[in-house]
Amino acid sequence: MTALDQASESGETPLLEVRHVKKYFPIRQGVFQREVARVHAVDDVSFTVREGETLGLVGESGCGKSTLGRTIVRLLEPTDGEIIFQGTNISHFKTRRMRPLRREMQMVFQDPYASLNPRKRVGTIVSDPMKIHNLGSRSEQKRRVGEILETVGLSPEHYNRFPHEFSGGQRQRIGIARSLALRPKLIIADEPVSALDVSIQSQMLNLLDDLQNELHLTYVFIAHDLGVVRHVSDRIAVMYLGKIVELSPADELYTRPIMPYTEALLSAVPIPDPDLAEKRERIVLEGDVPSPITPPTGCRFHPRCRYATDVCKQLEPPLADYGNGHLAACHHPLNVDEATLQRVEVAQQHTPAAADESALPQDTSGRSNPAVAPTPDTHSG
């Protein structure tokens, strides 16, 4: 039994399971377009999403969070690993087999200016998904569009307008309306509010919250703003250079970050309170995120980490369970008491000293990762 299994077992069958997903982009050069290097955009990521919950994905630009989102809805095909949606492995489905599943999972994009076709009317934009999936007659579709527009806070009279007649916030509502047209179960929202002003942003966050309650939606919410992510998420995964480095219940991540990267990220968020801002200790991370083409050895965060030691340069820390569904990958965990630390260390000794111990029992092939092997049930108590 490994950390991730335990985390996923607390609920019933998860809606979405991501197992060791990797997405590499080849860099080709020369006449024969030989592959000379790879961008390790998403590198062995595993997590589950339960029905009705919101999983937040945070990280700096280039950490692979958008690529991961696009891979989950299969706009991209994973290089390796499995994406299991409602019990079906959809990792390598072709377009035609994916189509019926697209009704169940939809995406909301970041830029409300670029993600709506300027030549189509709002009604067409929102009803197109229904036409593609042959849902209902023309008049039913039209009625449904009116309903959806009302749900997202627009009015049915907007049916015949063009996107340019709307403000940024309203356009994002249209984007959300389109994603709701097929009554999906899962919505991947990729930075849905980061292009909006704060007052409009809070309207949108409240709307997403209402929709979740009314329509029993499940969200994967991708954002770089830690305040926004905490507000919407039940659980949060922090990504760094293609890997999940910490996964935790939302509030706990902020009160008790284990991974130094999370700590630094939190301390960098500006707080709109001058006195607190002055008192607060600020960890300024030196330098930029390293290149995902040649990620650092060992822990990928070690070149910027103030706690890094030799072990961090050599060994990649496994994603270990610190209890209460709080996972982190670090050799020098913060905010952890002795007892938990010992339990985690014992658990790790029983697993192969490997790059990643989060193997799932059924994954015995070990195709690309020699370290992946069935792990003994070590911490059932």
Place this chain on the structure above:
Amino acid sequence: MAERLLEVNDLNVRFATEDGTVRAVDGISFGLERGKVLGIVGESGSGKSVTAMTLMGLTRGVNARFEGEVLYKGKDLLQVSDTEMQNYRGNELGMIFQDPMTSLNPVYRIGEQIVEAIRAHENVDKRTARARTIELLRQVGIPNPEVRADDFPHQFSGGMRQRAMIAMALSCNPSILISDEPTTALDVTIQAQIVELISRLKDDFNSAVIFITHDLGVIAEIADEIIVMYAGRVVERGSKRDVFYDPQMPYTWGLLGSIPRLDRPRPERLHTIEGMPPSLINPPQGCKFRPRCPHAFEKCKEEPPLENRVGTPGHLDRCWLDVEFKRGHRDETISGGSVAAA
């Protein structure tokens, strides 16, 4: 008292468009002293960027009309000729733009672009200009500047490009550095580096900074004085402490309440400011915030002047509401009742 570098008096900027006259900046006034940071906050369309660009003389055009004064060391910048303005731009007033991706020329090396900026203003040879460029890049924290000066912008990361932009803005040692949303396109960790850099350079170069942003968190860290803009007007102005701890304008409360904050317990729902910012062609009568203000009453149909109502010197606002009423009611907006519950 520190040297007063800039004095803006009743500045109006209007643009004639096909749809009518846009009153982008509608009578704003402020002053700036050496060594201080003035923060300008507001949403998109509130006129904060137009203000900044007008100070730099970048909004001059056939359809633009200006009124009021922009006094830089006593000289009205609105009256100087375009060629004369070029001497102020860069030499006296430096500007950093929001998007470091588009404000550098992609086909010239970083170093060349900074050398060009220096040589445009000062009569120095290439070698001297280059030596200064490398020194500047070092000061803004570019590692290995001798080598990196020969990189093209695409070889720099977002944070490094913004550092290069800052180096260029500082290249002629301006007295005022205008930063228009300098950190908005950057990640929080890089944002923290840039904010720290700007406040350090302000001391090193003994200049004043105008820092424009929509992020109240950044403002809380860097600003000394704050201007809150709405629909082309200043709706509240005061010291940082005044604006954060005794905000007088319901719009300011709304902004403070809309942010999901990490330093407070998570509220059930975020406060929202209903509706949208008004059109600048046909602004509403009276208080511009009236249509969105939950506390609006009869008197708000008259325009409230920007004046001191609280008693704290230098704290001005545009709101008719009674000060004590506001102190009693603003917390439910700002903290959504979560503080009361805690």
